[in-house]
Amino acid sequence: MFSFLRRRSSTSDVKGRRSRDDRGFRLVTGAFAAVVLLTVVALAFELVRQSALSIAKFGLHFWTGKTWDPVAGEFGALPFIWGTLYSSILALLLATPIALGIAIFISELSPRLLRQPLAYLTELLAAIPSIVYGLWGIFVLVPIVRKLELATPEVLKKLPLFKGPPLGVGMAAGAVILAIMIVPFTSSVAREILKNVPSTQREAAYALGATRWEAIKVAISYGKSGILGAVMLGFGRALGETMAVTMVIGNNPQVSTSLFAPQYTMAAVIANEFTEAADDLYLHALIEIGLLLFVITIVINMLSRLLLWSMKRRSAA
Amino acid sequence: MKKALITIAALLLAACGGNEKTSTTGTAAGSAPAAAQGKVVAINGAGATFPYPIYSKWFDEYSKTHPNVRVNYQSIGSGGGIKQLSAQTVFFGASDMPMTDQQLKDAPHPILHFPTVLGGVVPIYNIPGVTAQLHFSGPTLANVYLGKITKWNDKQIAAENPGVALPATDIAVVHRSDGSGTTFIFCDFLSKTSPEFKQKVGASTSVQWPAGVGAKGNEGVSGLVQQTPGAVGYVELIYSLQNKIPFGAVRNKAGEYVTATLDSVTAAAAGAAAHMPDDFRVSITDADGKDAYPISSFTWMLFYEKPSDKERAKIMTDFLKWALSDGQQFATNLRYAPLPKSVVDKELQVLARISS
Numbered sequence: 001m002f003s004f005l006r007r008r009s010s011t012s013d014v015k016g017r018r019s020r021d022d023r024g025f026r027l028v029t030g031a032f033a034a035v036v037l038l039t040v041v042a043l044a045f046e047l048v049r050q051s052a053l054s055i056a057k058f059g060l061h062f063w064t065g066k067t068w069d070p071v072a073g074e075f076g077a078l079p080f081i082w083g084t085l086y087s088s089i090l091a092l093l094l095a096t097p098i099a100l101g102i103a104i105f106i107s108e109l110s111p112r113l114l115r116q117p118l119a120y121l122t123e124l125l126a127a128i129p130s131i132v133y134g135l136w137g138i139f140v141l142v143p144i145v146r147k148l149e150l151a152t153p154e155v156l157k158k159l160p161l162f163k164g165p166p167l168g169v170g171m172a173a174g175a176v177i178l179a180i181m182i183v184p185f186t187s188s189v190a191r192e193i194l195k196n197v198p199s200t201q202r203e204a205a206y207a208l209g210a211t212r213w214e215a216i217k218v219a220i221s222y223g224k225s226g227i228l229g230a231v232m233l234g235f236g237r238a239l240g241e242t243m244a245v246t247m248v249i250g251n252n253p254q255v256s257t258s259l260f261a262p263q264y265t266m267a268a269v270i271a272n273e274f275t276e277a278a279d280d281l282y283l284h285a286l287i288e289i290g291l292l293l294f295v296i297t298i299v300i301n302m303l304s305r306l307l308l309w310s311m312k313r314r315s316a317a
Numbered sequence: 318m319k320k321a322l323i324t325i326a327a328l329l330l331a332a333c334g335g336n337e338k339t340s341t342t343g344t345a346a347g348s349a350p351a352a353a354q355g356k357v358v359a360i361n362g363a364g365a366t367f368p369y370p371i372y373s374k375w376f377d378e379y380s381k382t383h384p385n386v387r388v389n390y391q392s393i394g395s396g397g398g399i400k401q402l403s404a405q406t407v408f409f410g411a412s413d414m415p416m417t418d419q420q421l422k423d424a425p426h427p428i429l430h431f432p433t434v435l436g437g438v439v440p441i442y443n444i445p446g447v448t449a450q451l452h453f454s455g456p457t458l459a460n461v462y463l464g465k466i467t468k469w470n471d472k473q474i475a476a477e478n479p480g481v482a483l484p485a486t487d488i489a490v491v492h493r494s495d496g497s498g499t500t501f502i503f504c505d506f507l508s509k510t511s512p513e514f515k516q517k518v519g520a521s522t523s524v525q526w527p528a529g530v531g532a533k534g535n536e537g538v539s540g541l542v543q544q545t546p547g548a549v550g551y552v553e554l555i556y557s558l559q560n561k562i563p564f565g566a567v568r569n570k571a572g573e574y575v576t577a578t579l580d581s582v583t584a585a586a587a588g589a590a591a592h593m594p595d596d597f598r599v600s601i602t603d604a605d606g607k608d609a610y611p612i613s614s615f616t617w618m619l620f621y622e623k624p625s626d627k628e629r630a631k632i633m634t635d636f637l638k639w640a641l642s643d644g645q646q647f648a649t650n651l652r653y654a655p656l657p658k659s660v661v662d663k664e665l666q667v668l669a670r671i672s673s
Contacts, residue, residue, distance in 0.1 A: 070496075071519035138540055146545070165487055168545065169530050251494035251531030262530040268494075272533065275394030276496025276522035278420065 044294065051288035053281050062288060068253045068269075070277070075285035077292055079253035083263040084293070087171060087245065088238035090259075091178035096231055098179075099186035103230075106187075107194040108216050119191065126184035134247030137177045142168040142248055145176070149260055164260040167250065172259040174249035178241055182234035189230035193223040225308050225315075232304040239297060242267040266293045356385065360629050363391040364398020364411030367498050367553065368616045371434055371651050372411070375644050379636055386632055395498055396522065402428065402619055408629055410619035413498025414522065415598035427622040429671070430597045431637060431664055432615035434645075435654035437554035437582040438503045439564035439612070441539060444469055445546050446484055450576070452477045454568040455510025455603065455611070461488055461549060462507065463514060464528030469547065477568075490529025491541050491550035496522040499535070502614040503551045506602040510611075554582065555652045569611040570603050581610035582654035590659035597664070613654070622671060634672045641665060 048055070054062065058075060065076015106118050146168030156162045164170075197219045205215040220227065242265075250262020251272065266289050277283045362372075369392035376388040393401075395412035402410030403424045415430055440453055447469075457473050460466045466473055470483040493500045501522050508515035518524050532541045535556040542550040543562075554577045557564050566574040575581050588606030593599055603611045618637070624630045641661045648655040656664075 067525065069525035070523045071521045071525065138537070139544075142541075143544060165489065167489055167530055169532075169541065246494065246533055247537065251533075252526070252529065264531075272495040272531075273523045274496075276396040276498075278396035278399050278522070279417075 044291075047287060047291040047294060051284045051291050054284035054288045057281065058285075062285075063292070066253075066255060070273070070282050073279075073281050075282075075288075077266070077289055079255050080264055080266040080269050080289060081292065081296070082255045083171075083249070083253070084239060084265040084267070084296075086257075086263070087174045087178055087249065087265060088235060090171070090175035091182060091238045092231065092235050094175060094179035095182045095186060095234055099183045099230075099234065100190055100227065102183070102187040103190035103194055103227075104216060104220070107191050108219065119188070122184045122187050124184075125180070126188070130181065130241060130244040131247075133177055133181055133244035137173060137244060137248040141177060142173050145170075145173045148172075160257045161259055163258040164256075166260060167262060169248050169250040170258075170260050170262045171249065171256075174245050174263070174265075175259075177244050177248055178238045181241060181244060182237050185237055186230045186234035189233055190223075190227050193226035193230065194219055196226075197222045225311050228304070228308060228311065232301075235300065235304075236297065239293070239300070240267055242271045246271060266290075357387050358385055358629065358632060360386065360388045360409070360633065361391075361407045362388065362398075362409040362411060362618075363393050363401045363407045364619070365395045365413045365498060365616055366392040367413050367436055368411060368434060368653070371648060371653050374647050374651060375636075375640050378644070378647065379639060383632075383635075386636070388636070394496070396496065399619070402621075408620075408624070408626070409633060411617065412619060413614065413616050414501045415600075415617060416619065426624075429620050429622050429667070430617045431620070431641075431667075432586075432597050432656060432660060433618050433640060434648050435582050435586055435601075435613055435615055435656065436498075436502070437577045437585075437610055437613045437654065438499050438506075438551050439554050439557050439577045440549060440551050440567065441542050441557060441562055441564045442549045443542050443544075443546060444484065444486060447481060449478075449481050450563065451481065451565040452568065452574045453565050455507060458567075459507040459511030459514035462490060462492070462526065462528060463511075463517060464490070477574075486547040489545050489548040490526075491538050491545070491548050492526050492529050492531055493534070493538060493551075494531025495533050498522060498614070498616070499551065499553050500524065502602060502612060505600050505614075506612045509600075509603045554579075554654075558652050567611050569607075569609050570605055571607045571609070573607055575608065575610045577610045577612070579649060579652065579654040581608055582613040583657050585609035585611065585613035586615065586654075586660055587657035590657060590663070593660065593663060595667070597667075631672070634668055638665065638668055641668075 054075060058065065062075065062077050063081070064078055065074075066078050067074045067076050068079065069075070102118070102122055106115055106122075110118060146166055149162075149166030149168065149172070152162055152166070201218055201222050202215045205218040210218065245265055246268035249265065249268065251264050251268060252262035253264040253269070254261065256263060270286055270289055274283075274286055277286055369390065372390050376390060380386055380388070390411070391407075395414060398407075398410035398412050399416055399420060401407045403420070405425065411433075413436075416424075416428065421428055440458060442451060444451075451474075453474075454477055457466065457477060460473060467488055468485055469488055470485045475481075475483055501520055504514075504518060504520035504524055508518070508520045517527060530541070532538045532550075535552045538550040539552050539556065539560065539562055542548040552562070552564075556562075564577065566576045568574050584606055585601050585604040588604040588609040589599060589601040591605070597615070597617065599615075601613055601615060604613065620630075620633060641656065641664055645655040645661070
């Protein structure tokens with residue numbers, strides 16, 4: 001099991017102190033790596049153990065149940081799963097073009113003088129605590145969203161996307177706040193990727209008579225797997241964001257496609273209800289929500305790995 | 318090599334064993350020898366956030382006259398307080414809703430409830446053009462929160478507010494999204510006055526709301542109500558008094574529309590005192606009495622009836638006697654409604670019985 005700790009150095013004739021040092025180093029770093037692995041395993045184990053009651057009672061229906069009734073002891077997670085995925089995907093759609101635009105501008109087009117301040121400012125956005133985003137959301141964003149909702153033409157309101165009363169709080173506000181929060185993550189990683197594209201790539205493109213835009217396209221294409229990684233990083237952040245979202249999304253567990261409808265996310269329901277959940281089944285159901293979030297995050301990470309891998313294979317072929 | 322494996326195994330074991338109870342300070346189970354004379358005795362408690370300001374004040378005042386006592390109170394929420402008390406990791410708990418029969422049965426030893434102060438919950442609203450104080454009855458509020466009344470000029474609301482020009486605005490229902498004793502008290506009142514609400518929603522710290530949006534905390538609810546035309550919400554009386562938020566009057570059991578004040582909340586407890594059960598686990602929403610504000614509630618401190626740690630038990634009994642008598646004077650300043658004398662007397666009798 002721990003064979004990686006025993007693997008000998010390839011230069012077998014090196015003896016004495018140096019080989020001892022190598023082994024010690026390998027052990028230490030191996031132990032650190034094991035800590036990460038053990039944490040994940042322990043986390044999964046604890047999540048399952050502490051949601052045992054709910055798993056036993058609801059089984060797979062927990063995934064598909066739409067009722068969340070702490071009084072009757074009836075729990076289903078579908079509205080939360082829906083709200084989490086829907087808000088994160090919307091946020092991704094909003095944030096990705098902006099983030100990539102920022103990254104491309106800073107790394108390719110911006111005057112040298114502006115480059116550092118712009119990069120610094122976008123990264124500053126990432127340092128703002130999410131409660132501040134949430135308060136800003138309540139007092140600034142939500143009233144603006146409400147005005148937009150009120151101004152929505154009647155024709156559009158017939159579409160399922162714009163159904164419901166104009167409350168301001170709801171999916172639209174939640175997605176926008178998430179988008180603002182993930183832009184700095186995606187854009188700064190994407191910027192680093194573009195910066196590390198070898199200049200020979202661009203020079204070669206210019207040498208072939210490419211315009212500036214075509215040369216940029218070559219650079220983007222070179223770094224596309226890394227850029228996809230940057231996008232997925234933003235997605236992961238959106239999935240787990242709690243405080244800012246719960247303050248503007250309306251916290252009403254329902255499965256609705258409407259941007260106006262108040263909805264709920266998995267992280268938000270845990271944060272909201274955990275402290276006052278006194279009976280065991282209720283607590284176990286909340287922890288099982290955490291377990292689902294854990295599983296969903298892992299699945300999405302695996303899917304993005306798969307996507308990256310197939311992209312690499314295609315470009316290599 | 319083996320050494321490394323053993324170390325990892327030991328770490329694993331240590332990690333798995335981390336759940337065992339290790340805390341000993343101030344637990345009921347702790348069999349630590351009584352602190353020597355003159356030594357500071359630390360007592361740990363945990364529970365509801367609602368009474369936190371008055372409890373800190375009490376512990377502070379009490380330790381001025383009893384310098385050898387230090388009480389640590391963690392306001393982690395009622396549910397957490399009950400859990401920690403049942404797990405015996407704290408000496409006392411505190412809760413905004415009484416423990417259920419099941420929770421009492423699950424606890425390792427019998428637990429006593431002591432009401433300490435009172436709180437109320439008030440309906441707040443934001444209707445453009447309406448400045449008069451609105452009147453609500455339980456069934457009307459229940460229908461609003463059930464999503465059955467959707468316009469402010471609904472017949473049911475208009476009938477209770479003659480002379481008020483109510484607009485045809487949509488009602489935007491706002492409730493708490495976080496689990497809260499405030500939600501419990503509000504729903505408890507609605508369940509008592511509306512059979513339909515009781516059957517469809519019920520009362521708990523979190524419920525399945527048929528309508529509206531959830532906002533976090535009193536500040537979230539009042540913030541959303543204040544900036545949404547047509548909104549209705551509910552917040553703690555203390556919060557609305559401190560922030561000068563106007564609120565509606567609510568019809569009590571006697572048929573009077575009563576505005577929540579500290580006096581009318583205390584009156585509710587006095588009205589309920591007549592049929593107070595011996596364990597004080599009683600809801601005083603919709604209480605008897607002409608002046609009683611109907612959405613009122615006790616908040617409780619929870620103790621084991623016969624803790625094994627006699628020294629701490631003696632201190633806490635003494636503290637409670639003080640809090641229920643001299644301590645009550647601090648309540649009004651912090652905008653808590655003090656307990657009526659009838660309830661205090663009854664509690665002191667119970668305290669005298671268990672400390673004898």
